[in-house]
Structures are given as structure tokens and as C-alpha cells.
Amino acid sequence: xxxxxxxxxxxxxxxxxxxxxxxxxxxxxxxxxxxxxxxxxxxxxxxxxxxxxxxxxxxxxxxxxxxxxxxxxxxxxxxxxxxxxxxxxxxxxxxxxxxxxxxxxxxxxxxxxxxxxxxxxxxxxxxxxxxxxxxxxxxxxxxxxxxxxxxxxxxxxxxxxxxxxxxxxxxxxxxxxxxxxxxxxxxxxxxxxxxxxxxxxxxxxxxxxxxxxxxxxxxxxxxxxxxxxxxxxxxxxxxxxxxxxxxxxxxxxxxxxxxxxxxxxxxxxxxxxxxxxxxxxxxx
Amino acid sequence: xxxxxxxxxxxxxxxxxxxxxxxxxxxxxxxxxxxxxxxxxxxxxxxxxxxxxxxxxxxxxxxxxxxxxxxxxxxxxxxxxxxxxxxxxxxxxxxxxxxxxxxxxxxxxxxxxxxxxxxxxxxxxxxxxxxxxxxxxxxxxxxxxxxxxxxxxxxxxxxxxxxxxxxxxxxxxxxxxxxxxxxxxxxxxxxxxxxxxxxxxxxxxxxxxxxxxxxxxxxxxxxxxxxxxxxxxxxxxxxxxxxxxxxxxxxxxxxxxxxxxxxxxxxxxxxxxxxxxxxxxxxxxxxxxxx
Numbered sequence: 001x002x003x004x005x006x007x008x009x010x011x012x013x014x015x016x017x018x019x020x021x022x023x024x025x026x027x028x029x030x031x032x033x034x035x036x037x038x039x040x041x042x043x044x045x046x047x048x049x050x051x052x053x054x055x056x057x058x059x060x061x062x063x064x065x066x067x068x069x070x071x072x073x074x075x076x077x078x079x080x081x082x083x084x085x086x087x088x089x090x091x092x093x094x095x096x097x098x099x100x101x102x103x104x105x106x107x108x109x110x111x112x113x114x115x116x117x118x119x120x121x122x123x124x125x126x127x128x129x130x131x132x133x134x135x136x137x138x139x140x141x142x143x144x145x146x147x148x149x150x151x152x153x154x155x156x157x158x159x160x161x162x163x164x165x166x167x168x169x170x171x172x173x174x175x176x177x178x179x180x181x182x183x184x185x186x187x188x189x190x191x192x193x194x195x196x197x198x199x200x201x202x203x204x205x206x207x208x209x210x211x212x213x214x215x216x217x218x219x220x221x222x223x224x225x226x227x228x229x230x231x232x233x234x235x236x237x238x239x240x241x242x243x244x245x246x247x248x249x250x251x252x253x254x255x256x257x258x259x260x261x262x263x264x265x266x267x268x269x270x271x272x273x274x275x276x277x278x279x280x281x282x283x284x
Numbered sequence: 285x286x287x288x289x290x291x292x293x294x295x296x297x298x299x300x301x302x303x304x305x306x307x308x309x310x311x312x313x314x315x316x317x318x319x320x321x322x323x324x325x326x327x328x329x330x331x332x333x334x335x336x337x338x339x340x341x342x343x344x345x346x347x348x349x350x351x352x353x354x355x356x357x358x359x360x361x362x363x364x365x366x367x368x369x370x371x372x373x374x375x376x377x378x379x380x381x382x383x384x385x386x387x388x389x390x391x392x393x394x395x396x397x398x399x400x401x402x403x404x405x406x407x408x409x410x411x412x413x414x415x416x417x418x419x420x421x422x423x424x425x426x427x428x429x430x431x432x433x434x435x436x437x438x439x440x441x442x443x444x445x446x447x448x449x450x451x452x453x454x455x456x457x458x459x460x461x462x463x464x465x466x467x468x469x470x471x472x473x474x475x476x477x478x479x480x481x482x483x484x485x486x487x488x489x490x491x492x493x494x495x496x497x498x499x500x501x502x503x504x505x506x507x508x509x510x511x512x513x514x515x516x517x518x519x520x521x522x523x524x525x526x527x528x529x530x531x532x533x534x535x536x537x538x539x540x541x542x543x544x545x546x547x548x549x550x551x552x553x554x555x556x557x558x559x560x561x562x563x564x565x566x567x568x569x570x571x572x573x574x575x
Binding site for chain 2: 014017018020021024025027028029031032034035038046047049050051096097098100101103104105107108109110113116119120123125126127129130131132133134135136137138153154156157158159163178179182188191192213216217219220223224234235236238239242249252253255256257259260263264267268271274275278
């Protein structure tokens with residue numbers, strides 16, 4: 001094959017690939033684009049037949065009206081705060097619980113270790129949709145309904161994935177580091193806290209970000225546990241908003257953008273951690 | 285490192301507490317409650333297999349079960365084929381690929397309620413943009429009632445679910461592709477194998493353990509479908525788009541039938557276990573492990 005025909009072949013291949021990539025990209029991005037565009041339309045423009053592509057309020061005075069309305073008149077400031085608070089606490093809790101357990105499973109010997117680890121991993125086979133009823137009845141008995149607690153405590157204390165991931169990470173840390181600290185007279189907790197945790201920085205960030213995302217988007221527990229307006233997280237608030245303002249799409253979708261945007265920023269900032277975290281541990 | 289015998293147990297104490305209270309106690313409890321009638325707020329009492337008998341005799345239960353299997357039957361191939369195609373593309377070394385990788389994963393991290401909102405708007409009957417497209421490009425003049433027609437509502441939920449989770453499974457496939465030794469591809473190239481031969485003789489067989497993982501995982505995802513149903517159709521019209529996990533929620537939360545809903549939850553686990561078992565039985569036929 002001559003150099004020229006080879007180059008031609010590569011050009012054709014690349015064009016084909018970019019075409020396919022663009023096809024998938026279009027499918028992925030279109031709903032988000034349509035969402036964003038609708039939020040810059042007036043209530044008149046959204047019901048135009050045929051649909052208008054160009055939002056009528058874009059770059060005009062009153063462009064942000066829909067967002068201002070949603071934020072100030074429909075409690076979305078409060079929902080956003082609730083989502084932040086709940087997701088942050090639950091993710092922080094997972095870091096503590098999973099790193100403590102992961103450290104013990106990786107670095108210490110004790111009776112029942114394998115059994116307990118197996119019992120932990122086995123729970124990932126049973127989805128929360130199955131266990132939600134007893135959990136709900138338990139929360140009623142604890143009188144935790146309509147508090148932040150049922151949204152935080154269960155995911156604070158459970159984390160099969162996180163424990164597994166951190167155990168793997170801690171198990172790969174050379175023994176010398178542990179021994180050196182022990183010779184210096186450091187206690188076990190001290191070794192965990194000042195030697196192992198700092199080394200696990202990237203794994204901890206990955207776990208925190210994934211747990212934050214999961215809790216931010218969680219719907220099932222808020223549906224069961226929260227009925228008071230001021231405690232709603234964003235997904236729940238958005239559902240309630242939809243129930244009250246059916247077909248006010250410009251406002252509803254402004255609410256959607258508000259609940260997606262913080263995660264999108266987090267995703268762009270921490271993309272490396274998220275993608276690596278899933279690529280390396282999703283398989284095992 | 286020296287430590288007292290009790291120290292490791294103190295380290296795992298928070299996790300074990302969570303495990304017992306929020307995982308194992310509920311698993312036992314849901315089984316026990318499935319043998320009770322428990323119409324809240326009245327106290328529960330034993331009815332033995334009553335809930336299961338009621339289920340088997342209920343046309344609605346069978347409809348929901350049928351929907352659940354139909355959902356899984358379309359969702360799983362949709363996700364596997366879509367994610368595999370995306371992963372094969374993303375695996376190519378061409379400029380700008382990491383941008384596409386980041387983009388394709390994006391739907392997975394967004395809130396289902398938020399994206400369900402825009403999908404509801406896209407699939408809307410009169411003002412929806414999809415029906416508009418269909419009219420322009422395919423001359424479909426009668427607008428289709430995607431969410432209100434019992435032929436289409438479940439399909440819409442499947443499409444949205446596939447769209448949302450494909451990016452995640454793409455990453456899993458991608459990790460699998462990166463683990464295939466390069467030397468095999470080089471050997472194939474020296475032997476003059478075509479692109480399709482490489483795909484079917486090397487890539488897919490060596491990827492099959494990953495594909496198996498994705499299939500098993502997607503089946504579990506399909507059976508636990510709740511959010512998309514809750515956010516888009518609430519099972520309407522007339523349970524045509526209701527699947528089991530949603531039906532559990534409805535019976536527990538809306539009708540306060542804790543015993544019956546527990547029975548449904550047990551059936552859900554049973555179905556997942558059965559399908560996974562079948563999967564493992566047929567595994568040897570198509571899954572190849574590297575020696």
C-alpha cells in the first residue's frame with residue numbers, strides 16, 4: 001500500500017468514527033440542550049406550534065426570570081441547601097465508616113474477619129428497594145420521619161462498595177510504613193489516622209464524590225421519609241413542584257437545571273477521580 | 285503493628301452496626317412481614333401464605349410482573365449493545381476522545397427526576413419536540429400519545445433508562461477493553477486479519493467476562509427500576525408502565541399494605557435470583573476466561 005492511499009484510508013476511518021461519535025453525542029446532549037433552551041423561554045413561547053428553536057428571552061432583559069422565580073418563590077434555595085447538607089454528611093460518614101472498616105480488613109487479623117467481610121459484600125446483592133419497607137417501619141418507630149436523620153444515617157453507616165475499595169487500597173500499602181510508625185510508638189489509631197489516611201487521598205476523594213452524587217440524586221428514601229416542604233431535597237422538591245405546576249415547563253425545567261448544575265460542576269472538576277474510580281473498581 | 289484483641293472490632297463497629305440495623309434486620313424482617321397482613325395503622329397479624337396467594341390470583345400482579353420482564357428484556361440488550369458500541373468507539377486513539385468519554389458518562393451522574401422532566405417534555409403529545417420531528421421527517425401527522433398510550437408508556441421508560449445508564453456500562457466495557465493484551469492485536473495484524481475478524485475473534489471473546497458482569501448487573505438494575513417510573517408515569521396508564529419495584533412502593537407507601545408489599549419485595553428478590561441463576565447456567569456457553 002502506498003503512503004498516500006494509507007493516509008486516505010485513515011482519513012475515511014476517522015471521518016466515520018467522528019460521525020458515529022457525533023451521533024451518540026447528539027443523543028446524549030440533546031435533552032440537556034432542550035432543557036436549557038426551554039428555561040430561557042416565556043410561557044407563551046413554550047407552547048408554540050411548531051416549536052421555536054431560539055429561546056425568545058435569550059440575551060434579552062428578563063433572561064433569568066424563570067430562575068429567579070423558581071429560586072425565590074418556590075423554595076429551591078432551601079431544597080438546594082438540604083441536598084447539600086444531606087449529601088455532604090452522608091458522604092463524610094461513608095468516608096469515616098468505610099476507611100475504618102477497610103483498614104481493619106486490610107491490616108489486622110481477627111476472628112470472623114472473612115465471614116464479616118463476606119456478609120458485607122453479600123448485601124450489595126439486595127437492593128434498597130427491597131429493604132425499604134422494614135427500614136421505613138423502623139424510622140417510624142425511631143420517630144425519625146421528617147428529619148434529616150433517615151437520609152443520612154443509613155448511608156453513613158453502610159458502604160459495601162467503599163469498604164471494598166479502601167480495603168484494596170490499604171492492602172497494597174507496603175508493610176514497612178506501618179512497621180516504622182509502630183516502632184516510633186504510634187498507636188494503631190494513630191497509624192490509621194496519620195499514615196494510611198493521607199496516603200489514600202485520591203481513593204478517599206473518589207469515594208466521597210461518588211457517595212455525594214448518589215445521595216444528591218437519591219429519590220427513594222426522601223419519598224418515604226420526607227413530607228414537610230422545608231426538608232425536601234432537590235429531586236423531591238422538583239417532584240412536588242411538578243405536581244403543583246403541571247405543564248409550566250419553563251419553570252419546571254429551570255428547577256431541573258438547578259438540581260443538575262452543582263453536580264455537573266463537581267463532575268467536571270473531579271472527572272478524573274470519578275471515571276478512574278468506576279473503571280478500576282466497577283469490574284471486581 | 286501490635287494491638288489488643290478488641291481493637292479491630294472497634295474499627296469495624298460503625299460498619300457492622302449499619303450492616304445489622306439497615307441491611308440484615310430489614311432483609312429478615314421483609315421475609316417475616318410477607319407472611320402477615322399489615323394494613324397500617326392497624327396492627328399486623330399472621331396470614332401464612334395469604335399474601336402470595338393473593339398475588340398469584342391477581343391479574344394486576346401478573347401484568348406488573350410481565351411489564352418487569354418486558355422491561356428487563358429490552359433494557360438489558362439495549363444497554364449492553366449501546367454501551368459496547370460506545371466503548372469500542374471511545375477505545376480508539378483519536379483526538380478529542382476524552383471529551384466524548386466525559387460527555388457520554390454525563391447522563392449517569394444527573395438526577396433522574398431532573399432528566400425525567402425534560403424527557404416528559406420531549407415526549408409530550410401536543411407540544412413535544414419528538415412528535416414534531418416525526419411529523420417533519422416521517423410525516424406522522426397524528427401526534428402519538430407516548431406517555432398516555434398503554435402500548436408506548438413502558439417503552440418510553442426503557443428508552444430513558446437506557447439513555448441514562450449506558451455511559452456507566454460504557455466505562456466498565458472500556459476498562460475491559462484496556463485489559464486485553466496489545467500483543468494479540470499485533471499478532472492479528474501480522475497475520476492479516478480484517479477489522480471484523482479482530483472484533484469477533486479477539487475483542488468480543490476476550491471481553492466476554494466483562495460482558496457477563498454487565499449483563500448480570502443490568503438485570504439487577506432493570507428489576508429495581510423505580511425512579512424513572514415514579515418521575516415520569518407513576519405506572520399510568522392503568523399499570524401499563526408499572527414494574528415490580530414501583531408496585532412495591534405503591535402498595536407500601538400509598539396503600540399502606542405493608543405485608544402485601546413485603547411479599548412483592550420478596551418476589552422481586554426471587555425473580556432476580558432466578559434470572560441470575562439462569563445466567564450462570566448458560567455462562568459456559570459464551571463466556572471465555574483467559575488461561
